[in-house]
Amino acid sequence: MARRGVGTWLREGVWEIPLRRYTALLVTLALVAGLGFAVRALLHEDRSCAPGVSRPAGGHECVGVATGPYDFGQPRLRDVVRAIGRENDRLRAGGYVTVALMLPYTSTSPTSQNDIRHQLQGAYLAQYQANHDANGERPLVRLVLANPGATGAHWRQTVDRLVAMTASPDRLRVVAGIGQSTEANKQAVRELTRHHVPVIGSSITADDLANGQRGGDPFPGLARVAPTNTDEARALASFAKVSAGRALLVYDRPGDPYTRTLQESFAALIKGSPFESQPFTPPADRSKEGTTANTFRQITHLVCDTPRETDTLLFAGRHTQLRQFINALGGRGCQDRRFTVLTGDEASYLTHEKDLDRGALGRNLAVRYTSLAHPDAWTKDPARTGGSAADSAALRKLLTAAGRGPMGPVGSVALDDGQLIIGYDALRLAVHGIREAVPAGLTVPALTDVGLQWPQVKGSLRVDGASGWICLDVHGNPYDKAVPIVELTPSGSSRFVRIAWPEGKPPGKECLPPS
Known part of the structure; x- marks a missing residue:
């Protein structure tokens, strides 16, 4: 048998099978590597939103x-x-x-x-x-x-x-x-x-x-x-002349730092009240509705059960629950009686609040609160x-x-x-x-x-x-920081009422706190 040259071996495909194997192996390795990169990308996805x-x-x-x-x-x-x-x-x-x-x-x-x-x-x-x-x-x-x-x-x-x-x-x-x-x-x-x-x-x-x-x-x-809640409550009391026999406290239980200290401040103002304070329990996230609207409907019955000289409702809660309380009061049975809700600066969130029943504010109901600031305070x-x-x-x-x-x-x-x-x-x-x-x-x-x-x-x-x-x-x-007293209006805004002061009067021109 005659000996074949290298060229003959190549022409007859003697190397063709190993070459195909090597090519397949390289493709497989590339696929595995690509899959590995994909898995790592999934496990370590980029969670950045912006610098920092x-x-x-x-x-x-x-x-x-x-x-x-x-x-x-x-x-x-x-x-x-x-x-x-x-x-x-x-x-x-x-x-x-x-x-x-x-x-x-x-x-x-x-x-x-x-x-x-x-x-x-x-x-x-x-x-x-x-x-x-x-x-x-x-x-x-x-x-x-x-x-x-x-x-x-x-x-x-x-x-x-x-x-x-x-x-x-x-x-x-x-x-x-x-x-x-x-x-x-x-x-x-x-x-x-x-x-x-x-x-x-x-x-x-x-x-x-x-x-x-x-x-x-x-x-x-x-x-x-x-100001602190205590200072706001003191300013509110000096403005509204809150007394124990004429006020009912409605409060968030268990509360958070804001509502708890507001409750304590209000409770101190009406110490000796003949009325038991009324609690409500909102969701942990107080921006959520929860079931407190039903609680407030029930509380409005108790509000109407109070003597006629009771005309002030102190509210220690966040703005979502305040809105629910106001809406419930709008449907109370004793609409011939006038009530004023007094609360803290959270009420400012209700300015332009679309879910607030503005009509409730025209039914013998006023909502006044301590604002952190108001544009009319120093002009009016x-x-x-x-x-x-x-x-x-x-x-x-x-x-x-x-x-x-x-x-x-x-x-x-x-x-x-x-x-x-x-x-x-x-x-x-x-x-x-x-x-x-x-x-x-x-x-x-x-x-x-x-x-x-x-x-x-x-x-x-x-x-x-x-x-x-x-x-x-x-x-x-x-x-003795200035505390504007502000009232929600049926039109959807707020109305400045008066500046109140934690000390009952403005600070001296020196503005030096006492010892």
Whole structure:
């Protein structure tokens, strides 16, 4: 047999079978590798939403600290977030410090979202004012948004990020806002202040989310713009002349920091009342409806069973339950009797609330509450001290400027819920503390030095807020702060009634808290 050459072997396909095997093996390996990458991608999916913001494992909310113009998927925040982004972009690295506004930006409640937008607008106006009307004062202020989740459940992730930003080029120096007085926010404030991060509560009013109330300062470095529930209740009592025999208390059981301390404050006002206080139990998430509407229908029967001289209903609860209570009262059997519901600042959430039965307010029923601020307070009830129309006008001037030119747009604006005003004042206090803490010859204060400024914010060092003078005691609480009494109207807005004062009268011109 003749010997075959290499060419003959190749032509006859002797190598064809091994080559096909090698090719198949390579294809199989590629498929396995691709499958492995796919599995790893599924197991380690990208949960980021924006710089500084991500979805925690098992969660769908984007939480954390947005260091860029991110609106957390909320269209109504878009304009003001973009305005903040433009202001932040003009700041040069090394020439600013950061202030975080911590609020539940992913809340699904339209009412809460309106309040968040307004408070964010106020904070932006204060930022712009600080950076453009500072007469050369430094440092400039960068504003970022911190979201602990709709209910605050992810506060730990957000707080950890905020603490890390204090030692980074962000140079975070204050966390403002906080939002409602809830257990989650209480834990967040405790952890922030444990790490020496100064905190300014804009709308927190619970007595147990404050220093100096029951001895000691559990939150060192915390300052507040709003009065405590006790101070609000004292102001309300001085205005309404509440007496034990003419008032019935309706309260949230077991309550949260806000409702519990409001209940305690109201109970103290009517000590010795002949009527048993009436509890209701809402869902753990008090923005939900639950079954409390049925409880309130039953309570209205008890309201009508009281003697005719009883004309005041003290309500210690959140705004969702307040709305249900008002709606139930609108259908009460004794509509020939006039009642006034008195409650805390949560009622401001019902301004423009579409599910509120406005007709109930025309059936011998008035709803009055202590607002954190109101645009008419200093024009319709000018006090000689404690605040001024000029301080309120300065904010209005900024709002006018925001409607045109480089400042705006900032989105739909409203002042009557007080949130924009209080957001503005909280950031002004933050700027004041930051700049007062700057050592001579430097432009940036040490983190711990900012919180040390709060006890000196009084007298000539007070902050002249649009909500009234901010004079802090040694515990960081506002002294004898102006408390606007406001009434819900059938038209869907609110009506300013009068300024009331925790001390029964405005502070002296020196605004120095007593010992």
